Amino acid sequence: MLELGTTSTTVVVVIALIALASLAFAMVLRRQVLAAPVGTEKMNDIGQAVQEGASAYLSRQFRTLALFAVVVFGLLFLLPGDGGVRVGRSVAFLVGAGFSAAIGYLGMWLAVRANVRVASAATRPGGRAEGARIAFRTGGVVGMSVVGLGLLGAAGVVLIYQGDAPSVLEGFGFGAALLAMFMRVGGGIFTKAADVGADLVGKVEQGIPEDDPRNAATIADNVGDNVGDCAGMAADLFESYAVTLVAALILGKAVMGEDGLVFPLIVTAIGAVVAVLGVFITRVRGTESGLRAIYRGFYVSAVIGAVLAAVAAFVYLPSSFDGMGGTADLSDVSGDPRIVSGAAVVVGVLLAGVILWVTGYFTGTTSKPTLHVAATSRTGAATVVLSGIGVGFESAVYTAGIIAAAICGVFLIAGGSVWLSLFLVALAGCGLLTTVGVIVAMDTFGPVSDNAQGIYEMAGGASGELGGADDEGAQILTDLDAVGNTTKAITKGIAIATAVLAATALFGSYADAVEKAFDDVDEVGTGLVTSMLDYQIISPVTLVGVILGAATVFLFSGLAVDAVTRAAGAIVYEVRRQFREHPGIMTYQERPEYGRVVDICTRDSLRELATPGLLAAFAPIAVGFGLGVGPLAGFLAGAIGAGVLMAVFLANSGGAWDNAKKIVEDGAYGGKGSPAHEATIIGDTVGDPFKDTAGPAINPLIKVMNLVAVLIAPAVVATSVPADANPVVRIGIAVLAAGIAFGAVIASRLRASRVDREQESEGTAAVGARV
């Protein structure tokens, strides 16, 4: 086993200390956020209700997921491998899952406290800068925690397991990704079911404004922002961070030996330092838009990060690949490790910057595509939906093209060597992640300001109590909310880029795992088995793998969208019932039962979260054992290809619809209450589950499937390759896995039919009562 030298050990210890310092810095920021004034009593009451709902949901969610984590923990032990590493991997799985959950919980915990503070700031003079500052610092806490915990986990495993760290880290990354996926799906269903349900009854049917306190679904809507957009997103970005780092370390060891284990950690530690900087330099100057300040903070910290990483490469790495101690075949490599590594990191940072710009272009309130979507509102809802879909498709292609160009660039830097290029792709991912601190801060900005607006409206903004005729506070919060829409879309673009880079690199880990498993097998079987091992893309079964991989992404997206539609339907019936049975709600004489809607959201999202989760975990198992390692590689490629496009399509069309609505609300094409406004509300509602449920969940989905493939690769080889392998075992596992994945889908379909029937009879009753 490879053991780290003294220098390397010292460096890794320093990195671990940087990780701890990041966490300490997060605590300092947290105190700053909490020190801000909390506003009026009414605001506090509402904030309290949101806090309770969010905590209750996350606690129930964690109880559900804990069971799942224990099962996976057990399953990991069944996989072949060395004893100590196996235990380490399983424990690391739990740690990764625990960190992911902790980050999610922290994000939610702070966001539900920051929202009232931002709302309160908006009522005071200078509220714009102050509100933006609190929202951004809240994000800073989460960002620093993501960086700190990710770095701490990786450095800790490297210190303990030395050369075996990569295998153990597979567990860490898998735990982080799996939990993040569930949180993304569950939280995403919660938040959008509440949002869509609230909009359908409130804005569309009753004609009352968004966030009107008479709407029983408003508290649930605000809870959703926190458990979905805050908790889910924080866990997701932590997972991106962890998995990219894991892929870099696995390939780093294979390509560069000890240096390859340490250098990626150095790059991400630089990211931590840069994040601190980014949080400090991002502040709104005078009346400039929040977006401008965020962009400035991002670009300045990205440039500094790139320069520092390049310097680190020259200081730390040797000038030749000879004797670096990697195990991969680098006979075709001739470059200078310092130059190629530094260049790869710079490509990653550049990629982040370009994606930021492109996503901002496609979803910003002042850019052509969004203005185009807003303009189509003059010909009705159908053209709004169509133009948004067009914008989404197109922007997905550009984003995918840019990511592809980055990979090609790295491939050229590697001089065409497959193994070196795989490692450099992972390094580019690390480069991209040096900006993650600022990115998380940007993203958290969205839900916090959205929530603040909601609380402001409910606490008297809607009835004119707070701001009066010239309601500056409301305008500030609306502006911040629009900035949040764009930053949320940008974060999704960056997250999917990390997913593609990490997944591409994990492809290498997968091939590495397959190769090692082959070394353990003496005799190789023939016939069908040979084809199963064929990575060649022209084999029909590999192509079948590609089709199935793409199909999994479509099915996953469809399940997520369906779950939201269904849960939103349940909420519509509940809110309608409250309006019907308690006519006093409309005249402010009765208080709606907010809690019942929160309960429905909680129940439905926990019920719906299992199906996509099981699909993601078991589909690669079914393909791997059923069709072989070649088709499984095809499966992953298909999932990555379709996944990146689908994720960006869903995120950007949703973002464009949301901001097109804002454009109309700001007075274009008739403004609020006009037919154009109604059309954009429909577009926005369609976009809700696109951009906040299905789209962002694809990012962890891709990584979960890749990691499952890496983990099962040795078992697939062991059950299929040896001449005396019993095909019954292999096919049995495949059938079982397919049964679980498919069974979950069927169960969800049956539940859907039942809900349809229930709503059918309830609906008739409701219509009867209204008539």
Add this chain to the structure above:
Amino acid sequence: MLELGTTSTTVVVVIALIALASLAFAMVLRRQVLAAPVGTEKMNDIGQAVQEGASAYLSRQFRTLALFAVVVFGLLFLLPGDGGVRVGRSVAFLVGAGFSAAIGYLGMWLAVRANVRVASAATRPGGRAEGARIAFRTGGVVGMSVVGLGLLGAAGVVLIYQGDAPSVLEGFGFGAALLAMFMRVGGGIFTKAADVGADLVGKVEQGIPEDDPRNAATIADNVGDNVGDCAGMAADLFESYAVTLVAALILGKAVMGEDGLVFPLIVTAIGAVVAVLGVFITRVRGTESGLRAIYRGFYVSAVIGAVLAAVAAFVYLPSSFDGMGGTADLSDVSGDPRIVSGAAVVVGVLLAGVILWVTGYFTGTTSKPTLHVAATSRTGAATVVLSGIGVGFESAVYTAGIIAAAICGVFLIAGGSVWLSLFLVALAGCGLLTTVGVIVAMDTFGPVSDNAQGIYEMAGGASGELGGADDEGAQILTDLDAVGNTTKAITKGIAIATAVLAATALFGSYADAVEKAFDDVDEVGTGLVTSMLDYQIISPVTLVGVILGAATVFLFSGLAVDAVTRAAGAIVYEVRRQFREHPGIMTYQERPEYGRVVDICTRDSLRELATPGLLAAFAPIAVGFGLGVGPLAGFLAGAIGAGVLMAVFLANSGGAWDNAKKIVEDGAYGGKGSPAHEATIIGDTVGDPFKDTAGPAINPLIKVMNLVAVLIAPAVVATSVPADANPVVRIGIAVLAAGIAFGAVIASRLRASRVDREQESEGTAAVGARV
């Protein structure tokens, strides 16, 4: 060169005669259709206007495409290859394109004459059976012509070129596919721009019924049904037929030598015989639904076709692969050619049956998913759109899964041999195509009955002149139209299945072409070039290829949807203008200027058709020369994987929305004029460009890109592999191709901005005038 023996020559001559007989049978059916009475004078007037519009559009389209065909004809000469074969291939390209155009023209020509006859039939007693019979026979003419011309072309080339036939047939297939793609895109934009435009102004803004003669866009809408759904679809199915046959012959020769060149022709000739049968046995009994009759006709002819094909395999093929004279490496093959070939054909027929059933399930008016979409109309347009998208995603996955299962089944039949399985996949495609005669007849059913309904309404049905209070005629035509919606969705499912099978088989042709090109190269270069040749899916650039392939499908779909939205916008403004400037239209005192709307549709669709076309033709060239043959294989795989899912998603969600609207119009959830109806109209409008423009065009898109790859493979190898190859040539071609593809997209974007600006000012003027 391989020369055919006497027996084979005789068989091929017989097949050519069967092809001619099919064409003669089509003429007989045509006479039957034309013999039916043409109805009232008013019907005839309207029919005449539709005929003129459709002929004018197709003529202009063919003039535009002729130029394009000449350019491609020239480019084909630039490719490396043997002189005689090169000339043959270029000529075959023109013949394929010409046949495709001829079939399209014929489909349109007959449909615009059949529509008035169906409308007229509906006014008479027994109209249901008679109307269905005329519509189905019209389809029969097109179906028999597709089969006849496809078989004639392939048999002719085999007789003339003997063993060189496969290379020449590449040109035939390419011509057919390229022309079909343009006709699908152009016709698709025309038909849906008119449809969406008519609906937006008529149904949504003015509250007048569909097909109301006061709406200036109604004639254009009916013209569109003919140039899009009839002409485009007929060309598309001809192309499916031709390309599948081409792939089967290329691989057949490689695997089975002479027998492999003849057997696929035998299978498709059986399809011709079966089609005649299918057309005769499909007749509506008493009051049964048209769909039931069509299903019966399909299943009976499919079973007969499968049995006959299996018999043919046992009679014609030898019992062992030894000495069959193929060039592919079959050392890993041990089966009986009669059994494996027969079984593959049966798998293809089964596949057609299963897809028919699944698509019918997801889009039929009485099945759960469509009822679910209709039920979501109670909570508004947003939930209708979302549930339709959910249904589309899910059904796409099942369809893709079924196709994947069929390929896996064939792979198992082939005992895991890559080359044999590729040929058998193509044979399964031929098996699937034995049902194409009935399928085409089914599909044509849709637009003809849609048109008939339109003519009926315009000729007095809408004002009650024709049917009176108990308007049985209108009800018959509405029923036929609903059947048409489902059969259209089914045809699209079948078409995409043939696309996947043909493309999978073409993958084999591609690898074959690359291998042969390698044999011509003495020295092999190193470094980057080695990676470019790597088919291994784990190489990062191959993965980039997969991403770019999927991206091309998304971009193509986005461009098609955008083009429709834009053109529909132009029509909305035109119709609004006519209503504004000629108030007498609303009171039936003035006649709208139908011709102007037809002109706008013609102009816009011809202008918009170039961009997706250039993208499809040049993207694979850019990837091939830019990244190499391995990434190009990845590109094709990504396009197939994303393409099949996207195509089915778009087709089925569109079909479900259309029929959900019909369910509401039949009285559910408040019926016509209710908020639920309005919600489903929005869903249907969103679905229009999905199901009739973007979705169906993906089918020829996939094949065009595959055939381009097969054609350029030798040139890619020749410009990159030899050690002394000049990279400037290769990269120059790549940059040029990327420039053309990307330039077309940019040009389309600039045009879009201009249209936006124009509509912005016109829109303001219009609003001003209305106020």
